[in-house]
Amino acid sequence: QSALTQPPSASGSPGQSVTISCTGTSSDVGDYNYVSWYQQHPGKAPKLMIYEVTKRPSGVPDRFSGSKSGNTASLTVSGLQADDEADYYCSSYAGSNNLGFGGGTKLTVL
Amino acid sequence: QITLKESGPTLVKPTQTLTLTCTFSGFSLSSSGVGVGWIRQPPGKALEWLALIYWDDDKRYSPSLKSRLTITKDTSKNQVVLTMTNMDPVDTATYYCAHIPLVVVAATYWGQGTLVTVSS
Numbered sequence: 001q002s003a004l005t006q007p008p009s010a011s012g013s014p015g016q017s018v019t020i021s022c023t024g025t026s027s028d029v030g031d032y033n034y035v036s037w038y039q040q041h042p043g044k045a046p047k048l049m050i051y052e053v054t055k056r057p058s059g060v061p062d063r064f065s066g067s068k069s070g071n072t073a074s075l076t077v078s079g080l081q082a083d084d085e086a087d088y089y090c091s092s093y094a095g096s097n098n099l100g101f102g103g104g105t106k107l108t109v110l
Numbered sequence: 111q112i113t114l115k116e117s118g119p120t121l122v123k124p125t126q127t128l129t130l131t132c133t134f135s136g137f138s139l140s141s142s143g144v145g146v147g148w149i150r151q152p153p154g155k156a157l158e159w160l161a162l163i164y165w166d167d168d169k170r171y172s173p174s175l176k177s178r179l180t181i182t183k184d185t186s187k188n189q190v191v192l193t194m195t196n197m198d199p200v201d202t203a204t205y206y207c208a209h210i211p212l213v214v215v216a217a218t219y220w221g222q223g224t225l226v227t228v229s230s
């Protein structure tokens with residue numbers, strides 16, 4: 001059982017926006033601004049897309065954005081493109097240098 | 111350019127001990143704030159954090175697997191080693207190592223992963 005809760009699936013048409021939620025507790029997401037998001041294409045290693053809730057690593061398009069409210073973090077992908085179709089995982093620091101991952105969300109571009 | 115690569119057996123028998131090595135380049139594990147962690151992913155399932163070691167030899171483990179895990183580093187060889195005892199078929203997974211700086215607590219760079227199958 002994953003520490004963080006994500007919807008198993010999400011979808012949107014090209015050009016649309018989609019938001020994926022990640023619900024934790026007051027001991028992880030709610031207490032720390034160390035939420036990160038990863039994109040994983042089939043057969044590939046995950047790729048960091050968002051860190052510290054809202055920050056994008058160099059090279060990640062600004063179509064990807066992150067936010068947090070209370071115990072829930074969110075990843076929004078705007079201007080959906082075919083290559084955005086992938087699995088997305090959230091992660092949060094949970095104190096004592098422990099990390100937790102969400103169960104993953106399969107994003108389908110219709 | 112930061113790169114990481116996992117190596118180790120592809121098949122282990124139940125009850126055996128798994129030893130995986132992460133060999134990296136582009137950073138030093140003796141530099142302040144640097145960390146390397148291990149994350150696994152069973153086939154078709156979610157990511158699971160296992161262990162993390164920092165430049166100062168501080169070590170952190172997943173609470174659920176702590177009794178079975180040991181993480182060590184060899185700074186001179188740019189390597190981090192993970193051992194997991196008493197392997198079980200449910201431990202079948204792709205094992206990744208990743209660069210995890212303390213300042214962001216996120217896996218900024220990942221290895222390609224290595225699939226470990228536990229079967230007799």
